[in-house]
Every structure is written in C-alpha cells, then in structure tokens.
Amino acid sequence: MLKHYSLVLALLLLSACTSTLTTTSSDTLLEADIVSLQARMKRDELSAEQLVQFYLHRIAQFNRQGPQLNAVIQVNAAALSEARKLDKARRSGQPMGPLHGIPVLLKDNIDSAGLPNTAGSELLENNMPPDDAFIVSQLRHAGAIILGKANLSEWANFRGDRSSSGWSAVGGQAKNPYDPSRSPCGSSSGSAIAVAANLTVVAVGTETDGSLVCPAAVNGIVSLKPTLGLISRDGIIPIAHSQDTAGPMTRTVRDTVILFAAMQGEDPADPITYTAPQDWQAHLINDGLNGKRIGVVRNLTGYHDLLDSQFERQLAVLRKQGAILIEDTNIDTLHQWGEDEYTVLLHEFRADIAKYLQQSGSPYQNLQELIEANRKSPSELALFGQEIFERAQQRGVEQHDEYLEALRRAKRLAGKEGIDAVMQKHNLDMLIAPTVGPAWKIDHINGDHYMGSASSAAAVAGYPHITVPMGFIEVSGSAPLPVGLSFFGSANSEPRLIEAAYSYEQASRHRRPPKLPH
Numbered sequence: 353m354l355k356h357y358s359l360v361l362a363l364l365l366l367s368a369c370t371s372t373l374t375t376t377s378s379d380t381l382l383e384a385d386i387v388s389l390q391a392r393m394k395r396d397e398l399s400a401e402q403l404v405q406f407y408l409h410r411i412a413q414f415n416r417q418g419p420q421l422n423a424v425i426q427v428n429a430a431a432l433s434e435a436r437k438l439d440k441a442r443r444s445g446q447p448m449g450p451l452h453g454i455p456v457l458l459k460d461n462i463d464s465a466g467l468p469n470t471a472g473s474e475l476l477e478n479n480m481p482p483d484d485a486f487i488v489s490q491l492r493h494a495g496a497i498i499l500g501k502a503n504l505s506e507w508a509n510f511r512g513d514r515s516s517s518g519w520s521a522v523g524g525q526a527k528n529p530y531d532p533s534r535s536p537c538g539s540s541s542g543s544a545i546a547v548a549a550n551l552t553v554v555a556v557g558t559e560t561d562g563s564l565v566c567p568a569a570v571n572g573i574v575s576l577k578p579t580l581g582l583i584s585r586d587g588i589i590p591i592a593h594s595q596d597t598a599g600p601m602t603r604t605v606r607d608t609v610i611l612f613a614a615m616q617g618e619d620p621a622d623p624i625t626y627t628a629p630q631d632w633q634a635h636l637i638n639d640g641l642n643g644k645r646i647g648v649v650r651n652l653t654g655y656h657d658l659l660d661s662q663f664e665r666q667l668a669v670l671r672k673q674g675a676i677l678i679e680d681t682n683i684d685t686l687h688q689w690g691e692d693e694y695t696v697l698l699h700e701f702r703a704d705i706a707k708y709l710q711q712s713g714s715p716y717q718n719l720q721e722l723i724e725a726n727r728k729s730p731s732e733l734a735l736f737g738q739e740i741f742e743r744a745q746q747r748g749v750e751q752h753d754e755y756l757e758a759l760r761r762a763k764r765l766a767g768k769e770g771i772d773a774v775m776q777k778h779n780l781d782m783l784i785a786p787t788v789g790p791a792w793k794i795d796h797i798n799g800d801h802y803m804g805s806a807s808s809a810a811a812v813a814g815y816p817h818i819t820v821p822m823g824f825i826e827v828s829g830s831a832p833l834p835v836g837l838s839f840f841g842s843a844n845s846e847p848r849l850i851e852a853a854y855s856y857e858q859a860s861r862h863r864r865p866p867k868l869p870h
Contacts, residue, residue, distance in 0.1 A: 358416065360429045364408055367432060381406050382550050383865055386454055386607050389553065393442065393453055400435035400442075400453030400497065403553075407455050407499060408432075410551045419532050419869055423545035425460050425523040426467055427500040434497050451614055452495030457555040459543045460501035460523070461508060462598065463587035464488050467498075469712070471589045472506035472520025474732060475725050479714050485587025486619040487556065487598055494614040499552050502545075505538030508563060510591050510701065512736035514799035517541055517567075521732050525794060528571060529866035531830045534791035535800065537566040543601045544571040549866060554611050555601045560591040560697065562788070562807035564599045565819040569787035569836025572821050572863060574608045574853075575601045577807075579843050580814030581626055583612075584619035589708055592700035594759060595693075595811055603863060605820060605854040606636055632850065638858055640851030642674030644781045647681030647774060652785035655804035658825045659835055663786045666822050666837055666860065670784075673859050675852070678778050683809055685765040685773075692762035693812050698744040699755040719745050735796050767813035772842050780841075781848050787819040787836035790827060806838040816846045818853045821862040831867070 381389075381403070392398040408427065415424045428434075438453045458464055461471045463481035465488075470476040483489075488498065503523030509515050517538030518526035526541040528534040529549040536545050540557025544567035547555050557564045559577045568575035576599050583598045590596050600611035613632045619625045648667065653660050667677060706718040716722050723741050726732045747755070771783065785806040792801040810817035817840040824832035837856065839849045857863075 357424075357426055361408065361412055361427050364427060364429065364432055365412060378406055383603060384553065385604050386451065386553060386610050389454060390452070400438045401432060403453065404431050404435045404455055404497060404499065407552055410549075413870070414549060414551065414868055419527065419529065421529055421532070421545050421549060422503055422518075422524045422526045423542040423549065423551055424457065425470065425472070425501045425503045425520075425542065428467060428498050430466060431455070431497055431499055438495060438497065449494035449614070450610055451491060454496050454553050455499040456491055456496045456611075457499050457502045457543060457546050457552040458488065459504050459540050459555070459557045461504060461558060461589035462488060462556060463712070464498050464501070467501055469589065470522050471508065472504050472522050474521045474729060475716060475722060476714060477522060479712055481587060481712055483587070486584035486617070486621060487615045488587070490615050490617050496614070502540070502542030502555055504540060504542055508539040508558065508560065508589070508591055510560070510697070510740050511738050513739045514736040516735065516794060516796050517800050519735065519796070527794070528791045529868060530572065530833055531791065533793060534830065534833065535570070535794050537570045537788065537791065539563040540567050540601060544568050544573055544575070547571070547573045547601050547603055549868060554607055556598055556611070556615070557601045558588055558596065558598045559811065560595045561693070561811035562805055564601065565807050565817055565836070565838065566788045566805060568601055569819050570791040570834060572834030572866070573601060573603055574605050574820050574857070575599055575818070576608050576612055576846070577810065577817045578612065578846060579816045581624040582628055582846075583615055584617065584622040584625050586619050586621040590701070590704040592697045593704055594696060594700060595814065605850065605857045606633070608818070609633055609636060609850055628844070630847065635847045635850040636854045637851055638855060639674065640855035641670055642855075643676065644674075644848070644852055645676045645678060645779060646670065646852070647678050647778055647780045647783045649681060649683055649783050649785040649806070650679070651682040651686050652804070652806045656789045658827070659786050659789055662823050662825060662835060663837070669860050670856060673855055678780060681774050681778050681780065681783065683770050683774055685770045686809065689762040689765040689812055690808075692758040692765070693808070695755060695758040696762055698740070699747045699751065701744045702747050736799060762812050763814070766809045767815065770809050771813055771815055771840070775842055782839050782841040782845065782852060785838050786822070787838040790825045790833040790835055806840070810840040813843075815840060815843050816849055818849050820853050820857050822860065823862045824864070
C-alpha cells in the first residue's frame with residue numbers, strides 16, 4: 353500500500369500543470385478557508401488544479417518525509433483530472449456547488465469509488481467499494497474533489513485493548529504535528545492532522561465516542577459531531593449503528609458548517625436519516641453568545657490542572673461576549689452508562705461489520721474470519737492484540753435482550769437523565785467543558801493515556817457536540833500543545849451550538865498552525 357501511495361503521488365506531481373504557484377502565492381494558501389478559496393477561483397487568481405497541486409506538494413513534503421506525519425494513506429490518482437474538469441466547468445459558467453474545486457480528504461473507513469477502503473487494516477487493502485458512500489456522493493454533488501484517504505486508528509480504535517491512537521498496519525503511526533512524539537488521538541487522527549498541517553482544505557472523519565472531537569482538540573482544529581441521523585452512515589465501515597456518525601473536520605467554524613451542510617441529506621439506504629431544512633450559515637453570527645445560558649460541567653474537569661486553568665480563562669471570554677454562565681450544572685449520571693455502552697458497541701459491531709463486509713464484496717464475510725486472518729498476519733498483531741474483536745465475536749442472539757436493555761439504559765442515562773435533565777433543570781441553551789486533555793506521548797507498549805474527555809454523554813445519547821480551539825498548554829519538553837473547548841446540548845441543538853462556537857472563535861482566535869520541520 354505504501355509503495356502504491358508513493359507511486360501515485362509521484363505520478364500526480366509529474367502530471368501537474370506547468371503554471372505552478374509562486375512561493376508567495378503558495379504561502380497565501382496556508383490556512384486558507386473555503387470562502388476565500390472560492391473567491392480567488394472566481395477572480396481567476398487560482399485554479400482548482402493549482403490548489404490540488406499545492407496540497408499534493410504539501411503531502412509529499414510532510415507526510416512520509418520531513419516530520420513523517422503519516423496522515424495520508426492514499427492519494428486519489430484522479431484528483432488532478434477531476435480538478436481540471438471542475439475548472440473547465442467554472443470557465444464555461446456551469447452551476448457550481450458550495451465546494452466547487454475544494455479538495456476534501458476522507459477518513460479511510462469511508463467508501464469512495466476507485467479507492468480501497470481499508471480501515472487501516474492490511475486485510476482490507478483490496479477492499480474496493482462498488483460505489484461512493486452517500487456522504488461522498490453528496491460532496492461530489494457539491495463540487496468537492498476527493499483528494500485521498502486519511503490514516504486512522506485501525507478499525508477505528510475498536511480492535512485491541514492497548515491500541516495506540518493513529519496507528520494502523522497500512523498507514524503506520526500518525527503523529528501530532530505540534531509535537532510528533534505525541535499522540536494525535538483517534539480514531540480520525542489522519543483527518544485531523546491533515547487539516548491542522550495544511551495538507552488539505554478540509555477533511556471528513558467519523559465518531560462513535562470521541563473519534564471526531566478528541567483528534568480535533570489535540571490537533572488544534574474544529575469538528576462537529578452531529579445529532580445522530582443528520583448524516584448518513586451508508587458506506588462507512590461501522591462500529592455500532594446506535595452511535596456512529598461522520599462529521600466535518602476543519603480549521604474554522606464556518607468551514608465546518610459549510611462541509612456539514614454539504615454532507616447532509618435524506619438517504620434511502622439509511623432509515624434514520626431525515627431532512628433538516630436549515631440555512632446553517634445564518635447561524636454564523638458574531639453575537640451568538642449574547643444571552644445564551646450555558647452550563648459549566650465541572651465534573652468534566654479536574655483531571656489536568658493546566659487544562660483547567662486554560663478553561664477558566666475561556667470562561668472570561670464567554671462572559672465578555674454576553675454569555676450567562678451557570679455553575680453547579682454537573683451531569684449527575686456521568687460514568688453510569690460506561691458498561692452498558694461497551695455492551696452495546698460489542699453487540700452491534702459483530703452484526704454491523706458482517707453486513708458491511710458482505711455488501712462491499714470483501715473476501716471476508718464476518719468478524720470470525722477477520723479474527724482468524726489477523727492471527728495469520730505477522731504485522732497486524734505486532735503492537736497490540738484483538739481482544740475487542742474476540743469479545744464482540746462472543747456476543748450472540750441469546751444475549752439480544754441484555755443488549756436491548758443496555759441500549760435503553762445507556763441512552764436514558766446519557767440523554768434524558770443526563771444532558772436533557774441538567775439543561776431542563778437550569779433552563780440552559782447548552783453545556784461546556786474542556787474537550788480532552790493535552791496530547792500524551794505515543795506509547796506502543798502501554799497504549800493510549802487518556803485522562804478525561806467530554807465526548808461520552810453526547811456520543812451515547814446521539815446528541816451534537818462541537819469543539820473549537822481554546823489555546824495552548826505549555827508542557828515541559830514539548831512545543832505548546834493545543835486543547836479544545838466543547839459545546840454540546842440536546843438533540844438537534846446544532847443551530848445554538850454553531851452560534852456560540854462561532855462567536856467564541858471570533859472573539860478568541862486561538863487557532864495557530866503547527867511549525868513543521870523541513
């Protein structure tokens with residue numbers, strides 16, 4: 353796979369247009385957002401082909417060379433030709449979508465026709481999906497160029513107990529661009545790294561519990577985990593249908609909203625999807641915090657003193673923007689659903705992964721066949737095992753009633769008696785907390801070192817959660833490490849969360865790109 357990646361990248365760079373960007377104009381593309389890029393292409397100052405070329409050069413420079421970020425598993429061999437077609441369409445005055453000519457990187461558990469969908473596993477290196485995932489079709493319809501596939505925690509961090517976030521047998525260990533010795537978190541590691549390091553304009557990740565918001569926070573970017581049902585799950589290698597969702601990963605709240613809107617749509621292949629007619633960009637307002645009643649969830653703090661200090665400083669920013677902060681708004685049911693959540697994930701994974709494998713045409717038809725193939729692979733189990741796979745395989749129809757009760761209980765404790773209860777009690781618009789602690793050292797012996805996170809309640813309940821950069825933490829022996837501020841609330845509260853997140857972002861301006869060594 354790595355040889356294939358290198359060959360495709362080399363051929364693309366050789367076939368790139370001769371009208372290359374100057375160093376000065378290339379520098380102006382760093383941190384560029386969708387709106388500014390569209391404006392430049394409209395003025396004929398930039399072409400989609402040049403934009404793709406710029407990111408291909410960035411990938412060549414930093415992905416397998418230099419700091420070796422290992423954020424990108426595959427590049428799309430058709431990316432430049434797709435860009436040329438979109439440039440031609442723009443010149444001819446054809447209707448253009450909101451992402452016309454914008455390169456998008458996909459997490460490598462999302463089906464995209466013409467590219468293997470591997471989940472980071474060597475077992476799926478030749479898993480060629482028959483068509484695009486629904487969200488990929490939506491992106492193409494909006495004019496996006498699929499730049500390639502992003503590395504991830506193999507099997508979305510759902511294979512072994514001692515997994516290292518960002519590691520996959522196909523892509524190697526992805527690294528945090530702010531300090532390559534530290535974890536990028538997961539499982540949407542490569543998507544977050546690529547956005548943070550300007551290897552793409554925007555990216556798509558997925559989350560079951562924390563896999564969007566954790567890598568976004570520790571890599572200094574924005575992400576939104578939407579309400580379950582707003583984004584189709586079709587064509588995405590699953591963990592569990594009651595929590596899985598895709599989501600945008602970007603450098604700004606505005607880009608998150610644009611990408612989120614483009615991905616949506618009612619999908620006949622996913623029965624829980626629904627149409628949410630909404631002018632999402634209308635919620636990008638500078639005074640979006642003014643008058644908002646926001647609960648400070650103190651029992652989601654206390655696991656890292658430097659993180660807590662940074663969080664306290666952000667409360668002053670929120671107040672200055674007119675937010676009404678309410679203390680004593682703990683989620684009383686916190687930590688009560690963990691065992692039930694795990695039962696649900698194990699039970700659903702066994703059935704959901706078999707359904708995906710059989711529809712994709714994979715040589716493997718079920719979880720047991722994956723387990724047996726892993727045992728025969730010298731590299732797959734080199735760093736950690738497949739205990740989670742094996743536990744999931746032990747789930748059967750005789751445990752279905754136990755699973756249903758665990759599902760009902762987890763949803764109730766996280767949702768109705770968790771987030772909903774505290775919001776109703778205090779008449780709140782949303783809740784806030786630090787997203788996750790600063791990035792820990794990569795450790796292939798002991799695995800990840802999570803200290804705490806704000807992801808679980810919204811993930812289990814199926815509610816929305818957005819994280820925005822809230823500054824940096826100075827840790828001895830490391831470059832400053834980014835951390836994130838989480839805004840989350842009840843189902844379908846995205847409009848309020850977007851208003852608050854955008855207002856906070858505009859007031860704080862904490863996003864800062866990493867300094868990459870050449």
